[in-house]
Amino acid sequence: GAGVSQSPSNKVTEKGKDVELRCDPISGHTALYWYRQRLGQGLEFLIYFQGNSAPDKSGLPSDRFSAERTGESVSTLTIQRTQQEDSAVYLCASSFIRTEAFFGQGTRLTVV
């Protein structure tokens, strides 16, 4: 596709359920980032994938959060046993190494 695609756009889930968020990066982009953004706040780094290197998971807030990426393709962010504090917009971005990142439109997650 022409840009970074995220699905779903919106997700409402019950507390305690697992959710999976998907990101389709721009073809050829070796780097992929996941961020969390709360209303009116900045970008909270979650995880960074670069090619076949080990991902930088230093931003994951707890072991309920995990992400996968196969090669330079789709990535999924999984949140297990969701809590109300997980409610936020989750943004995905991709880039070539060292250059500007292109962002998806985000997934708005609401935990009720």
Added chain:
Amino acid sequence: AQTVTQSQPEMSVQEAETVTLSCTYDTSESDYYLFWYKQPPSRQMILVIRQEAYKQQNATENRFSVNFQKAAKSFSLKISDSQLGDAAMYFCAYSNYQLIWGAGTKLIIKP
């Protein structure tokens, strides 16, 4: 570790006036990229301008220009002839290998 600091949580400017947003960063690297992104209420992140550290000339994109001071590790964004559509959060970012982000500055445009 690299850091990016935006010291102005919020700025306001009269429509048609000029405003400057500040950004400083800390790095021991000599070759890197710097970026300004805009995030309007639609939440879509949009690249405004980028600067390569090895280039001394300041980047310009229409009404947007930067003042890149490498020795001072400063990278400010100047918006000329401010328009209502410029109202947004503005984020400064640094990249040598991985992107590092500032906390953002909310820009308000007064009609």
